[in-house]
Amino acid sequence: MTSVIEARGLDLTFQTNDGPVRALSDVSLDIGAGEFVSFIGPSGCGKTTFLRCIAGLEEPTGGSLTVNGMSPDAARRARAYGYVFQAAGLYPWRTIGGNVRLPLEIMGFPRAEQAERVRRTLELVDLAGFENKFPWQLSGGMQQRASIARALAFDADILLMDEPFGALDEIVRDHLNEELLALWRRTGKTVGFVTHSIPEAVFLSTRIVVMSPRPGRITDVIDSPLPSERPLDIRDSREFIEIAHRVRDGLRAGHVDD
Amino acid sequence: MRRMFPILAVLVALAAAWYAAVAPMNIRTALDQAKRAGAVVTPEGARVRHEVSVWRLLAANSEHIPAAYSLDRPRLPTPGQVAGELWKTTGEMALRGRAFSKRSLLYHGWITLQATLWGFALGTTLGILGAIAIVYSRVADMSLMPWAIISQTIPIVALAPMIIVLSSQVGVEGRGVPKAIISAYLCYFPVLVGMVKGLRSPAPSQLDLLKTYNASARQSFFKLRLPASVPYLFASLKVGIAAALVGTIVGELPTGAISGLGARILIGDQFGTPLAIWAALFAAALLAGALVTLLDVIQRITLRRMGVHP
Numbered sequence: 001m002t003s004v005i006e007a008r009g010l011d012l013t014f015q016t017n018d019g020p021v022r023a024l025s026d027v028s029l030d031i032g033a034g035e036f037v038s039f040i041g042p043s044g045c046g047k048t049t050f051l052r053c054i055a056g057l058e059e060p061t062g063g064s065l066t067v068n069g070m071s072p073d074a075a076r077r078a079r080a081y082g083y084v085f086q087a088a089g090l091y092p093w094r095t096i097g098g099n100v101r102l103p104l105e106i107m108g109f110p111r112a113e114q115a116e117r118v119r120r121t122l123e124l125v126d127l128a129g130f131e132n133k134f135p136w137q138l139s140g141g142m143q144q145r146a147s148i149a150r151a152l153a154f155d156a157d158i159l160l161m162d163e164p165f166g167a168l169d170e171i172v173r174d175h176l177n178e179e180l181l182a183l184w185r186r187t188g189k190t191v192g193f194v195t196h197s198i199p200e201a202v203f204l205s206t207r208i209v210v211m212s213p214r215p216g217r218i219t220d221v222i223d224s225p226l227p228s229e230r231p232l233d234i235r236d237s238r239e240f241i242e243i244a245h246r247v248r249d250g251l252r253a254g255h256v257d258d
Numbered sequence: 259m260r261r262m263f264p265i266l267a268v269l270v271a272l273a274a275a276w277y278a279a280v281a282p283m284n285i286r287t288a289l290d291q292a293k294r295a296g297a298v299v300t301p302e303g304a305r306v307r308h309e310v311s312v313w314r315l316l317a318a319n320s321e322h323i324p325a326a327y328s329l330d331r332p333r334l335p336t337p338g339q340v341a342g343e344l345w346k347t348t349g350e351m352a353l354r355g356r357a358f359s360k361r362s363l364l365y366h367g368w369i370t371l372q373a374t375l376w377g378f379a380l381g382t383t384l385g386i387l388g389a390i391a392i393v394y395s396r397v398a399d400m401s402l403m404p405w406a407i408i409s410q411t412i413p414i415v416a417l418a419p420m421i422i423v424l425s426s427q428v429g430v431e432g433r434g435v436p437k438a439i440i441s442a443y444l445c446y447f448p449v450l451v452g453m454v455k456g457l458r459s460p461a462p463s464q465l466d467l468l469k470t471y472n473a474s475a476r477q478s479f480f481k482l483r484l485p486a487s488v489p490y491l492f493a494s495l496k497v498g499i500a501a502a503l504v505g506t507i508v509g510e511l512p513t514g515a516i517s518g519l520g521a522r523i524l525i526g527d528q529f530g531t532p533l534a535i536w537a538a539l540f541a542a543a544l545l546a547g548a549l550v551t552l553l554d555v556i557q558r559i560t561l562r563r564m565g566v567h568p
Binding site (some may be wrong): 055057076077079081082083085087088089091092093094095102103105106107134136152 | 457461463464466467468469470471472473476481485486488564565566
């Protein structure tokens with residue numbers, strides 16, 4: 001398996017009014033092509049910060065980080081990844097189709113191809129037929145699906161997701177988890193997924209990275225033995241419960257330091 | 259209709275208060291005229307009446323109160339008299355084909371409207387350009403904004419004559435240009451403040467999103483900041499156009515202008531014809547109302563076309 005993302009001894013210290021805050025401390029991790037890696041931990045553990053470093057939205061203050069063999073900033077400029085934020089953040093003045101078209105317009109895709117890609121990606125997230133609706137006409141779950149479509153539209157190989165389902169209720173979240181998994185299997189993308197839900201992390205991931213705060217660091221990396229085909233009721237299986245247990249132990253160990 | 263009721267209720271209350279105020283405001287003039295016409299008034303002497311309060315005059319001369327409501331040159335005209343004067347100087351003249359005679363308020367309103375629209379265009383352009391500079395440049399943010407605020411603390415009445423004198427010094431003929439400048443001076447500020455707020459309204463995550471697309475500054479302006487600022491823009495435009503009209507009228511007051519609603523107000527004052535002042539005032543108010551309503555309609559249409567939740 002080739003490494004898509006390589007972090008070595010990554011450090012990031014924010015200068016705040018209350019003095020320096022160490023958001024990431026000595027984070028080393030390799031993410032291979034086609035992996036689904038979740039980052040889980042309490043708030044302040046640096047999971048979002050790490051994702052933002054990969055995206056080139058934060059500048060690490062130490063260590064090395066490459067994405068597709070480039071610096072994160074070069075990868076960002078090469079449009080190596082699609083990013084999904086916790087809030088769908090659709091433009092209210094654009095239709096769903098218009099929102100998905102936004103990155104395509106910015107990246108200068110030809111018009112005919114834009115239309116084709118919008119149609120195809122909306123189908124992928126099960127929103128065919130909603131192209132001409134405005135965001136306010138859609139439920140929160142549908143809006144988040146549209147924002148995933150927006151991140152997929154230009155076919156980057158990497159998908160970075162920052163608690164994309166954090167604001168949704170559990171039933172919608174289960175449904176979207178299933179869909180995301182199916183989508184990942186179909187597209188073979190490399191996914192970095194930030195969450196603070198243990199079942200969500202275990203259900204989705206091939207690897208779970210447990211992090212803990214002050215300073216933000218990796219405390220455990222768990223390879224999931226679960227098959228890639230995962231129905232929702234896999235969550236009642238023994239393996240699932242064992243992994244969830246190990247994640248919980250990892251999280252608790254991180255908290256001893258408090 | 260449910261929205262009209264409170265508006266009408268306030269209107270009726272205002273008109274009632276206005277009618278009630280007419281009697282005390284006009285009773286002295288009414289009694290003077292009645293006395294000259296030979297009627298009996300108490301007290302009889304003009305000088306003695308001057309010492310007595312209007313309330314006692316009203317109580318002692320109730321038979322002359324109706325006269326207070328139909329004076330030719332009342333201190334305070336009734337709403338009906340103002341409406342009559344307004345009609346006489348607008349609709350009636352238009353019906354006689356003299357809509358743009360110098361005695362017509364349509365003519366003077368048109369003069370004021372022209373300067374207002376030029377001032378509005380100039381002020382809006384300056385306000386938007388200033389806002390863009392402030393949002394995109396830290397230097398402009400720190401240097402421009404304080405001056406913009408200070409500019410609004412200078413009384414425009416003090417500034418207006420200077421603008422007129424200076425513009426005639428540099429060879430600008432007529433009142434049109436300086437009036438538009440004075441009008442723009444009042445109008446740019448709300449647009450500037452509103453647009454700064456509007457252009458800064460996108461959430462950090464929305465700006466981050468564009469960064470992940472490696473969007474250029476130009477793209478993030480036209481695709482995110484500008485559309486996001488539209489609701490703020492319209493709110494400021496509505497304040498701005500009203501300010502532009504006030505600016506134009508102020509520009510017409512102390513400057514020896516002979517046409518425009520402001521000039522009508524001043525001339526009415528100088529010739530002691532309050533009816534003309536009131537008619538011009540109401541013409542200005544109606545003009546402002548029409549302009550704001552027009553912007554409101556444009557706003558509704560624009561926002562609906564932009565898909566904003568109705």
